[in-house]
Structure formats: structure tokens, C-alpha cells
Amino acid sequence: MSLKVLVVDDEALARLRLRTLLGDCVAPAAVVGAEAADAVQAMTALQREHFDVVLLDIRMPGVDGIKLARTLAALPKPPAIVFVTAHSEHAVEAFEVEAVDYLTKPVRLDRLQQALLKAERQTQLERVLLPDSPDQVLIIQDRGRTERVPLAEVLYFKAELKYITVRTASRSYILDGSLSELEERHAAQFMRIHRNALIARRAVRALERHFDPEEGEGWAVRLNGIDDLLVVSRRQLSAVREVMAG
Numbered sequence: 001m002s003l004k005v006l007v008v009d010d011e012a013l014a015r016l017r018l019r020t021l022l023g024d025c026v027a028p029a030a031v032v033g034a035e036a037a038d039a040v041q042a043m044t045a046l047q048r049e050h051f052d053v054v055l056l057d058i059r060m061p062g063v064d065g066i067k068l069a070r071t072l073a074a075l076p077k078p079p080a081i082v083f084v085t086a087h088s089e090h091a092v093e094a095f096e097v098e099a100v101d102y103l104t105k106p107v108r109l110d111r112l113q114q115a116l117l118k119a120e121r122q123t124q125l126e127r128v129l130l131p132d133s134p135d136q137v138l139i140i141q142d143r144g145r146t147e148r149v150p151l152a153e154v155l156y157f158k159a160e161l162k163y164i165t166v167r168t169a170s171r172s173y174i175l176d177g178s179l180s181e182l183e184e185r186h187a188a189q190f191m192r193i194h195r196n197a198l199i200a201r202r203a204v205r206a207l208e209r210h211f212d213p214e215e216g217e218g219w220a221v222r223l224n225g226i227d228d229l230l231v232v233s234r235r236q237l238s239a240v241r242e243v244m245a246g
Contacts, residue, residue, distance in 0.1 A: 002029040003116060003123065006045055008036045008065070009057040009084070014105070018055055018084065021112050028113075028120045039063035043071070051079045053119045058085040069097040080119035121176045140166065140173045149173060151189065155203045155223045156230060157182055159196040169225035193232045193240055199223060204243055207232070 005022060009015050015035050022030045033051055036042035038060055045051075054072065058065035069081050081099040084107060091102050100122055101115035124139055136151040153168040159179045166173040183190065183198055190198040203223040210220035212231050219232045221240060232240050 002031045003052040003120060004033040004050070005030050006034050006036065006042065006051040006054045006079070007032055008039075008042045008054060008060075008068070010037050010060045011057075012037075014057065014084075018107065018112075021107060021109055024109055025113050025116060028116050030116055039065075039068040039071075042068060046072070046075070046079075050077060052123045053082060053116065054079045055082050055084050058083055058087060066093055066097060069099065073097060080122045082115045082119060124175070124177060138166065138175065140175055147173060151186065154190075155200050155226060156228070157190065157198040158230070167226065167228065191236075191239060191243065193221060193230060193236045195233065197230055199230060201243055204240070207240055207244055 007015050007018050007022075009018070015037075019032050019035070022032055030053070033049065034045040036045055039062055042054070042056075046054075056065045056069060063071075065083060065085070069083075072078050072081065081097070083099050083102045084105065085103075086105040088104050100118040103111055103115055124141070138149045138151060138154070140147045140149055149166065149168065153170075154166055155169060156165075156167050157175075157179060158165045158167070162176075164175040164177055164179060164182070166175050179196070179198060183192055186198075189200060189202070191201055192198050199221060200223070203225065204221055205224045206222040207219055208222065209217070210229060210231065211217055212220075215231060215233075218234065219237055219240075220229045221232055222229060
């Protein structure tokens with residue numbers, strides 16, 4: 001699956017350079033869906049169609065890239081922002097508007113591909129339906145194929161190394177993303193029980209004493225449908241007990 005990209009830069013040669021580089025990107029692949037020379041053209045394009053990524057210059061006539069990024073962040077499904085600029089002094093301000101990356105011109109292909117990988121991780125988390133929808137899904141890239149996993153089937157998320165294990169009753173998946181982002185997005189359905197784990201509130205079956213080699217004597221939860229035992233931190237113990245009582 002390719003990332004759909006909007007290129008925003010007031011210089012035609014800069015847009016051409018990015019279009020050429022994007023054509024050479026393989027992992028992930030990217031398709032230029034539109035180009036814009038300023039913020040007005042960019043917003044017009046975004047009103048017509050959705051883009052996964054916006055490659056955004058900062059110094060442009062009229063509304064600059066930082067202000068445009070703030071506007072884009074307010075959209076119902078905001079695209080990932082990658083700033084592309086000749087000026088390095090705006091980096092701190094750029095990340096304050098939650099850009100996924102900041103590239104300086106002239107852009108190298110390897111740096112562009114790194115930025116697109118970051119954007120792809122973000123869009124994997126963004127590509128879900130509204131939180132209250134019973135059809136809400138996670139889009140997971142797994143072993144060369146794309147899986148649609150209903151959130152209602154997920155029993156827990158567990159951070160392991162640089163990936164997240166997504167566990168259902170039938171199998172496990174690997175998700176490239178942030179546990180904190182998942183917690184914020186799905187707080188109504190999932191709760192944190194440990195720095196490395198979120199569990200489905202609906203699935204809690206039992207809370208029991210447990211000895212962990214790293215943390216010593218403590219507590220763990222069992223969930224409906226699986227045998228996995230998940231450690232509960234002392235900080236989260238009272239919250240788990242509230243869920244059990246409810």
C-alpha cells in the first residue's frame with residue numbers, strides 16, 4: 001500500500017525534486033497525489049481529498065508552513081507532517097506542532113525514506129474508524145500482508161522491544177507504533193496495567209497473586225479467552241480492582 005503525498009513548496013524546482021525522490025522510494029512506496037505552491041492551494045487540495053503525508057516547506061508567501069501545520073492538526077483526520085526546508089532553525093517549533101520529521105534541503109533519498117517510515121507508522125494508528133464505532137479496526141501490516149483487526153477482538157497491547165504485540169483470542173500480531181498513543185486514543189476500551197501493557201476493560205477475568213522474577217511478589221490479571229498472565233504494577237492495582245468491582 002502506497003502513501004498518498006501532498007507536496008507543498010513555493011518553488012517549482014523544489015517540488016520537482018521531491019516528486020523525483022518520491023518516485024525512487026520503495027519502502028514505503030509513495031505516490032504524489034497533488035502539489036501546492038502555498039497554503040491556500042494546499043487547503044484546497046486537502047478539502048478535495050485525503051492525504052497520508054504532507055511534505056511541507058516552512059518559508060512561503062502568505063501563511064507559512066508552521067501556521068499551516070497547526071491548521072492541518074485540527075482536521076478530523078490530519079495527515080502526517082514532514083517539514084522540508086532550507087532553514088534548520090525552525091526545528092524546535094516544527095516538533096511543537098507534532099511533525100513526524102524535519103528534513104533540510106537538499107533532501108537525501110535515505111532521509112526521505114526514513115521520514116516516510118515514521119509517517120507510515122502514524123497513519124497505521126490513524127486509519128481507524130471513529131472511537132465509538134463497533135466496526136472500529138486496526139490496520140496491521142503483517143508478514144507481507146495487510147490485516148484488518150477489529151478492536152473489539154483485541155484483548156491486550158504489550159510493548160516488547162521496539163514493537164507492540166496485539167493479542168486476540170486466536171492469535172498475536174505485531175504493530176509498529178506507540179503504546180501511549182494507543183492508550184490516549186482508546187482510553188474508553190483499554191486501560192494501562194503496567195508501563196508495557198494495556199488490557200481490554202471488558203476482558204478482565206481475574207486478579208491474582210503472582211511472583212515475577214523482575215518485580216518480585218505482586219499481582220497479575222487473567223483475561224477471558226486466553227491463558228496469558230499479565231503483570232499489574234503497584235501504581236495501577238487500584239484501577240484494576242475498580243474495573244473488577246464494576
